[in-house]
Amino acid sequence: MQPQTLMLMLFGTYALDRGASLSAGSIIEVLGRAGVSTHATRSTLSRMVGRDLLQRRPVGRKMYFGLTERSTAILHDGRARIWQDGAVNDRWDGTWTLLSFSLPESMQRERHDLRSRLAWSGFGPVQGGLWIAPGDVPAQQIVAELGLAAHARVFRDARADATTDLGALIADAYDLPELAARYEEFLARWDQAEMPGDPLAARLTLIAEWLDAIRRDPRLPVEHLPADWPAGPAQKVFRDREAAFREPAQAVADDLLDTLSSSG
Known part of the structure; x- marks a missing residue:
């Protein structure tokens, strides 16, 4: 160590x-x-x-x-x-926190910092700029601390449709x-x-x-x-x-x- x-x-x-x-x-x-x-x-x-x-x-x-x-x-x-x-x-309640973001190419460092913070906080990438995390995660606080609130949208208490294979989704995102x-x-x-x-x-x-x-x-x-x-x-x-x-x-x-x- x-x-x-x-x-x-x-x-x-x-x-x-x-x-x-x-x-x-x-x-x-x-x-x-x-x-x-x-x-x-x-x-x-x-x-x-x-x-x-x-x-x-x-x-x-x-x-x-x-x-x-x-x-x-x-x-x-x-x-x-x-x-x-x-x-x-x-004891998962079946809900997800979703965060969608879009950053221009000129903000590569900010994109890297955001992805690092999201991964640390339990998020995984679903596709493009859409990331998910099980349960209620303070995603808005993360983007605010990085000064990126204007570039992100946060959704709480989201649930997957019954047709969604959550096992496959998790294997893809993590x-x-x-x-x-x-x-x-x-x-x-x-x-x-x-x-x-x-x-x-x-x-x-x-x-x-x-x-x-x-x-x-x-x-x-x-x-x-x-x-x-x-x-x-x-x-x-x-x-x-x-x-x-x-x-x-x-x-x-x-x-x-x-x-x-x-x-x-």
């Missing part, structure tokens, strides 16, 4: 909503256990400060790092994806083999994993790899996916391993992490 991803998992697990900052020394120690060098950790801390993901809090000769509003929002979104949304959409491969890779790594020697590093890596597996999953309705879709088994493995690692990791973290409260 990238050092920044592990760093965010560390803060998201042990600092988010606790008003806590972590010392540079303890961050270096934890990431070192996960295979990240001291140099890489220090460079990552500096970059994350520059990107408004962390803020410095010097105390005497020590340097502490805390979350910013931006990183707090990112971590809350990641927490919701992991623990609330999940990887299996078995790269199902690539999505499945993410879960299969996660299963291959963690399905038979035993209690590691360093539960803190293992827990952070586990959460980071699971978030990487689900972050681009559009959460397609399970009734229209292949019967052997691996998301369900992968999610069970994640939750079982995370539960097993949680208390041992917390014990290590309590002993290792040097924290500073917001009132400190």
Whole structure:
């Protein structure tokens, strides 16, 4: 995993909503256990400060790092994806969000940015400038943030006609083999994993790899996916391993992490 991803998992697990900052020394120690060098950790801390993901809090000769509003929002979104949304959409209400857009050739960069944001938000292309996503997705917010509201039209609560083959539509609009491969890779790594020697590093890596597996999953309705879709088994493995690692990791973290409260 990238050092920044592990760093965010560390803060998201042990600092988010606790008003806590972590010392540079303890961050270096934890990431070192996960295979990240001291140099890489220090460079990552500096970059994350520059990107408004962390803020410095010097105390005497020590340097502490805390979350910013931006990183707090990112971590809350990641927490919701992991623990609330999940990887299996078995409560789909049958509706779709549709977005139609038309951009001139001179706006190629804007088109690329829009497509990237749509893919991240669960949309898939049906044809031309028509994209769909299951359920209610804030598409209008996406195009507004990109300054493209005048070039797009959004439709909510759309339903497919009974003659539409939704399985075929989903297979055309989404790269199902690539999505499945993410879960299969996660299963291959963690399905038979035993209690590691360093539960803190293992827990952070586990959460980071699971978030990487689900972050681009559009959460397609399970009734229209292949019967052997691996998301369900992968999610069970994640939750079982995370539960097993949680208390041992917390014990290590309590002993290792040097924290500073917001009132400190």
